[in-house]
Amino acid sequence: DAKTTQPTSMDCAEGRAANLPCNHSTISGNEYVYWYRQIHSQGPQYIIHGLKNNETNEMASLIITEDRKSSTLILPHATLRDTAVYYCIVRVGNTGNQFYFGTGTSLTVIP
């Protein structure tokens, strides 16, 4: 069963912030939240990850709720090249090697 829940699709106007939500209500205390994106016919691209605190890098910001049961990926100024499927992933299993990639959110940036 899926460990994360994301909306199937979202639209965002070019230049606006894109806010992509993810629910992970069964997350354990030592599990990280990762975000990847995949442009059609390419391999997934790592975006950002976090455990408890909010994180920011050159691509995006990650906001994790205090109870860690949900998170939001923020692309501050969406461009057409940000159109992709975005995956929210929680590391599961004792080894930490097991990733579950669900069906993700298909984000379309509209000119």
Place this chain on the structure above:
Amino acid sequence: SQTIHQWPATLVQPVGSPLSLECTVEGTSNPNLYWYRQAAGRGLQLLFYSVGIGQISSEVPQNLSASRPQDRQFILSSKKLLLSDSGFYLCAWSYGTFQPQHFGDGTRLSIL
């Protein structure tokens, strides 16, 4: 910088034929290596991972096998392909167990 190479980019094979997909990583040593499969319109499924030469862990029972003959080389194989083996195969690497995984551009495999 680190780079990951997968080949071929596309492959068309008849049912019952063997398979060998290769993945190599450059610019790092002793990486964790992974094979995933993505069926059309679905999420990624972890098939195998390796934390070192000759060490392979299988996540799902299937018609495929993996080998790691060298530190930065990961091979996905099959003796007899099935129609259900069609899909998009991705190789990935990471510095360690809880580090982000970085993916290659994948191999699109079609079984006829």
